[in-house]
Amino acid sequence: MSEKGDNRIRLGDLIRNRIDEDTFEGKYNASIRRRVLFILSLIIISIALFFVSVGLGAVNISLKDTLKVFGQLILPDTIKVFCYLFLPSLMEMPSVHAADILLASRMPRVVLVIFTGFSLGVAGMIMQGLLRNPLVSPFTLGVSTAASFGAAMSIVFGSSIFGNLMYTVVTIGTVKFDIGDMITVLFAFVFAMLSIIIILMLTKGKNTSRSMVILSGVVISYLFQAGVMASKYISDDEQLREITLWIMGSMAGATWGIILILLPIVVICSILLFKVSMDVNALSAGDDVASNLGVNVSSLRKKSLVISTLMTSACLAFTGVIGFIGLMAPHICRMIIGNDSRYLMPAAGFMGVVILLISDLFCRLIIRPGELPVGIVMYVIGGIFFIWMISNRKWSQRI
Amino acid sequence: MNSETGNDQKTNMKLELSGIRQGYGSKIIVEDINMSVESGEVVTILGPNGSGKSTLIKTMCNIMEPKAGTITIDDVNISDIDKKEFAKIVGYVPQHTIYFGQSSVYDSVLLGRKPYTDWSYSREDINIAAEAMIRMNIDDLYDRPVSELSGGQVQRVSLARALAQNPRFYIFDEPTSALDLRNQLDTLKVMRRIIKENGASMVMAMHDLNLALRYSDKVLALKDGQVYGFGAAEAIITEEMIKDVYGVDSQIMDSPKGKFIYAFDDDAAKVL
Numbered sequence: 001m002s003e004k005g006d007n008r009i010r011l012g013d014l015i016r017n018r019i020d021e022d023t024f025e026g027k028y029n030a031s032i033r034r035r036v037l038f039i040l041s042l043i044i045i046s047i048a049l050f051f052v053s054v055g056l057g058a059v060n061i062s063l064k065d066t067l068k069v070f071g072q073l074i075l076p077d078t079i080k081v082f083c084y085l086f087l088p089s090l091m092e093m094p095s096v097h098a099a100d101i102l103l104a105s106r107m108p109r110v111v112l113v114i115f116t117g118f119s120l121g122v123a124g125m126i127m128q129g130l131l132r133n134p135l136v137s138p139f140t141l142g143v144s145t146a147a148s149f150g151a152a153m154s155i156v157f158g159s160s161i162f163g164n165l166m167y168t169v170v171t172i173g174t175v176k177f178d179i180g181d182m183i184t185v186l187f188a189f190v191f192a193m194l195s196i197i198i199i200l201m202l203t204k205g206k207n208t209s210r211s212m213v214i215l216s217g218v219v220i221s222y223l224f225q226a227g228v229m230a231s232k233y234i235s236d237d238e239q240l241r242e243i244t245l246w247i248m249g250s251m252a253g254a255t256w257g258i259i260l261i262l263l264p265i266v267v268i269c270s271i272l273l274f275k276v277s278m279d280v281n282a283l284s285a286g287d288d289v290a291s292n293l294g295v296n297v298s299s300l301r302k303k304s305l306v307i308s309t310l311m312t313s314a315c316l317a318f319t320g321v322i323g324f325i326g327l328m329a330p331h332i333c334r335m336i337i338g339n340d341s342r343y344l345m346p347a348a349g350f351m352g353v354v355i356l357l358i359s360d361l362f363c364r365l366i367i368r369p370g371e372l373p374v375g376i377v378m379y380v381i382g383g384i385f386f387i388w389m390i391s392n393r394k395w396s397q398r399i
Numbered sequence: 400m401n402s403e404t405g406n407d408q409k410t411n412m413k414l415e416l417s418g419i420r421q422g423y424g425s426k427i428i429v430e431d432i433n434m435s436v437e438s439g440e441v442v443t444i445l446g447p448n449g450s451g452k453s454t455l456i457k458t459m460c461n462i463m464e465p466k467a468g469t470i471t472i473d474d475v476n477i478s479d480i481d482k483k484e485f486a487k488i489v490g491y492v493p494q495h496t497i498y499f500g501q502s503s504v505y506d507s508v509l510l511g512r513k514p515y516t517d518w519s520y521s522r523e524d525i526n527i528a529a530e531a532m533i534r535m536n537i538d539d540l541y542d543r544p545v546s547e548l549s550g551g552q553v554q555r556v557s558l559a560r561a562l563a564q565n566p567r568f569y570i571f572d573e574p575t576s577a578l579d580l581r582n583q584l585d586t587l588k589v590m591r592r593i594i595k596e597n598g599a600s601m602v603m604a605m606h607d608l609n610l611a612l613r614y615s616d617k618v619l620a621l622k623d624g625q626v627y628g629f630g631a632a633e634a635i636i637t638e639e640m641i642k643d644v645y646g647v648d649s650q651i652m653d654s655p656k657g658k659f660i661y662a663f664d665d666d667a668a669k670v671l
Binding site: 023024025027028029031128129132134275278281282283284285286288289291292293294295296334335338339340342 | 457460461462482483485486489490491492493496497498499500501502503505506507510511513514516517518519522525526528529532538541542544557560564
């Protein structure tokens with residue numbers, strides 16, 4: 001055999017068209033190129049939507065002004081000085097007002113949308129693969145409802161359990177961290193985990209059918225909804241409003257403090273899940289075959305379910321219930337690039353970002369200057385998608 | 400294939416089961432199983448439905464841990480072998496595989512290369528998988544989703560995955576159950592050739608006694624979860640064994656092309 005380096009498939013070769021499609025190797029590489037290009041185009045659409053999204057809203061800020069504010073923020077000083085000297089018109093700052101809206105309110109909101117869309121897309125895809133069930137997602141498993149119950153609990157009982165800690169704000173640099181926010185994440189995670197543990201217990205037997213898993217999720221959702229209703233009933237007016245908004249799912253509460261709590265969680269969980277994507281691939285041929293291929297199936301399933309639950313429940317703790325993204329995003333991507341988790345995972349993540357960014361934008365523009373909670377829109381789009389999915393012959397055969 | 404694509408195929412290897420007891424919960428399925436497989440051998444496990452063939456096969460593949468007894472490969476207990484190393488030694492194909500989602504044939508066959516890679520497939524992996532597809536005659540289906548294929552095609556996808564895995568022991572649960580006559584013969588012929596060329600071994604559970612007689616070196620006959628007989632195929636597959644194990648009368652006849660088994664049932668003949 002020649003040197004090891006020759007054995008690798010280079011991404012550059014894949015993209016620069018050096019593929020001989022007459023050989024099987026070439027055919028395979030062509031399919032990989034399709035997958036990579038699909039992911040790249042989703043990333044580009046996400047970036048474009050990001051700029052549109054921070055610009056549009058109750059007050060519109062032009063793309064030029066948006067880019068200027070980012071330039072000021074990101075570019076190194078040497079380039080700034082260069083611009084001051086030679087392109088002074090570029091450095092005329094837009095109104096302080098615009099910069100304020102962008103940095104203090106729009107940016108954290110849009111970043112929260114991105115984190116949430118990505119987490120839900122990835123978690124939905126991983127959960128479907130782990131449980132070998134196309135109808136599974138954080139929403140259909142009851143994880144979302146359980147997380148919102150946890151959040152409601154912390155809103156209602158937080159101050160009586162933790163006292164003033166709920167209202168403590170820690171300032172690191174210029175960013176404020178709300179201890180109450182962190183407690184809410186913790187509560188959301190604990191109850192989301194509880195729902196996953198109940199699902200795993202209910203479906204432990206080998207002959208569990210796919211509909212059994214979904215039914216368990218529905219039942220768990222009902223149970224936690226009862227809990228949410230109870231906490232609504234005993235809450236005061238302010239808490240009631242907070243809980244109600246929460247359940248509708250909205251991005252309006254985003255702050256930099258929240259983003260900085262979510263950043264490490266989303267990044268670390270995504271990397272951990274990305275690393276097991278090859279093992280998830282092996283599961284597509286069944287537990288026994290995966291085990292024969294060297295995968296420790298039960299440990300993979302438990303660990304990855306915990307990680308994906310952590311990632312989604314952390315995001316949902318701040319946004320409220322956002323349904324169906326974890327179902328839609330992976331499916332659309334599966335139809336286009338197939339089942340290889342190594343490519344499907346980033347694709348589903350960015351597809352989730354694209355869907356949620358568009359929905360959020362729609363919610364902010366439809367009744368300007370007010371806004372609709374994005375959760376409502378997701379219920380409608382997701383519901384229609386779900387009906388289409390189970391009535392589509394090609395898909396229903398596999399369900 | 401060279402040593403980097405799999406194991407060194409020339410050395411002799413021995414899989415040995417001694418005193419295996421296996422079951423689910425308190426229910427015992429097989430008891431006191433002793434058998435061995437050496438390089439270059441094809442061993443067929445025979446027995447009626449529910450006699451424990453599949454259970455025994457899963458136990459051999461370390462998917463189920465035996466309740467008693469030991470399974471060793473070259474005197475090393477298989478539970479002591481690293482899972483990934485074990486995957487390079489033993490390749491398993493269940494009776495039915497239901498592939499989840501939109502896995503293409505190529506992706507599904509490439510899974511066989513998983514034990515040899517951490518995260519991405521090398522050029523060599525891709526070519527080995529292509530060769531396996533060609534050998535199993537599914538190369539024209541390479542980009543089709545497995546979920547759209549027929550039962551026989553899916554079975555050949557699974558067998559191709561095991562070929563790509565390039566193990567020393569191929570352990571198959573009814574590998575030809577969904578195949579048509581042409582593909583049954585082709586598949587067993589290809590497998591037998593690979594085993595003889597590479598010095599690998601194959602253990603398969605089977606129902607077709609004629610195929611078992613023609614393609615296996617040794618036969619393990621199970622009756623009520625126990626070994627009825629283990630030895631050379633022609634010595635085990637007898638009219639007496641078929642009567643004892645399956646409760647069916649039969650006649651083993653000579654033809655110019657070899658022996659064949661004619662099974663009959665007097666009661667059924669009356670109905671006809």
